[in-house]
Amino acid sequence: MAEQEETNPWGSKSWSYLSSLRQQSPLIQCITNLVSMDLIANTLLAAGASPAMIHSILEIPDFTPHTQSVLINVGTLTPEWLPAMKAAAGVANQFGKPWVLDPAAVGASGFRLKACLELIELKPTVIRGNGSEIISLSMASIGSGKGADSLHESSDALEAAKSLAKSSGAIVAISGSVDFVTDGQRVVGAHNGLPMMQKITASGCAVTALIAAFVAINPTHAFEATASAFSVFGLAGEIGMGLAKGPASLRMHLIDSLYALDQETVLHRVKITSFS
Numbered sequence: 110m111a112e113q114e115e116t117n118p119w120g121s122k123s124w125s126y127l128s129s130l131r132q133q134s135p136l137i138q139c140i141t142n143l144v145s146m147d148l149i150a151n152t153l154l155a156a157g158a159s160p161a162m163i164h165s166i167l168e169i170p171d172f173t174p175h176t177q178s179v180l181i182n183v184g185t186l187t188p189e190w191l192p193a194m195k196a197a198a199g200v201a202n203q204f205g206k207p208w209v210l211d212p213a214a215v216g217a218s219g220f221r222l223k224a225c226l227e228l229i230e231l232k233p234t235v236i237r238g239n240g241s242e243i244i245s246l247s248m249a250s251i252g253s254g255k256g257a258d259s260l261h262e263s264s265d266a267l268e269a270a271k272s273l274a275k276s277s278g279a280i281v282a283i284s285g286s287v288d289f290v291t292d293g294q295r296v297v298g299a300h301n302g303l304p305m306m307q308k309i310t311a312s313g314c315a316v317t318a319l320i321a322a323f324v325a326i327n328p329t330h331a332f333e334a335t336a337s338a339f340s341v342f343g344l345a346g347e348i349g350m351g352l353a354k355g356p357a358s359l360r361m362h363l364i365d366s367l368y369a370l371d372q373e374t375v376l377h378r379v380k381i382t383s384f385s
């Protein structure tokens with residue numbers, strides 16, 4: 110163990126987050142898009158967390174104070190949902206809970222962009238998007254993506270991510286072939302995962318939910334929690350692909366692999382490197 114910690118400190122960090130998640134099973138409130146609800150709930154359950162898709166504004170004052178973290182994802186945003194998202198972010202802040210923003214398809218419209226910029230004013234702990242989403246947010250402009258899909262490599266969005274992290278105070282996370290995490294100064298890249306994961310709808314939403322769960326374990330170390338969540342999710346995909354025949358069976362085997370991940374595999378196969 111001591112030797113592993115020296116050779117792969119991120120492996121032991123990631124294992125520590127995952128094993129604590131399994132022991133503590135934090136309650137994660139998810140206000141998320143209609144496409145992603147099932148995959149997010151199953152991802153969180155397989156990882157050891159307790160998901161609750163509770164999004165009515167009428168329930169937020171009673172429910173949100175009892176959560177350990179809140180996920181807000183704007184993938185199927187309508188004007189009716191936005192006040193609930195803002196209320197949940199506000200209650201999370203009031204009660205000192207971390208909250209995580211997924212700006213899904215933020216470049217699709219001015220309405221969505223304005224909503225995300227207003228949510229960012231409410232100080233998310235982490236913002237996780239694909240390359241195009243992070244570029245849209247950082248430049249406050251629409252049209253950079255292709256709906257929910259990215260037209261950019263994650264590395265194309267690195268400077269945009271640093272600038273967004275500095276202006277917002279959030280940890281900014283970009284998914285892609287390498288998943289980058291930055292606080293505006295430090296940058297690490299998580300190298301686990303495989304391209305087939307892009308063919309599972311809501312896989313990005315699911316990794317954001319896992320980030321929300323890891324951040325719940327240690328809100329004061331959101332940078333480390335985010336990088337670890339990226340690698341653990343990617344590793345589950347890599348192992349799942351060994352049994353999968355395509356995207357549909359990968360979805361199933363990724364969830365099974367996340368549930369079954371053991372210490373040795375995490376210690377040896379998590380790959381996170383520094384870029385700063």
Ligand SMILES: Nc1ncnc2c1ncn2[C@@H]1O[C@H](COP(=O)(O)OP(=O)(O)O)[C@@H](O)[C@H]1O
Pocket residue numbers: 238239240257258259284285286287288301302303304305306307311312313314316342343
């Ligand atoms: N080319 C790739 N190689 C390895 N993993 C990838 C690749 N593209 C995406 N992923 C993984 O797929 C998941 C979803 O990422 P992405 O497709 O970028 O998000 P979104 O669905 O929000 O566009 C992440 O866990 C990411 O690491």
Ligand SMILES: Cc1ncsc1CCOP(=O)(O)O
Pocket residue numbers: 142144145184185213214257309310311312313314315
């Ligand atoms: C297809 C789609 N359309 C609106 S939200 C959504 C899901 C997007 O999920 P992800 O960003 O994880 O690919």
Ligand SMILES: [Mg+2]
Pocket residue numbers: 212213214238239257313314
């Ligand atoms: Mg997305």
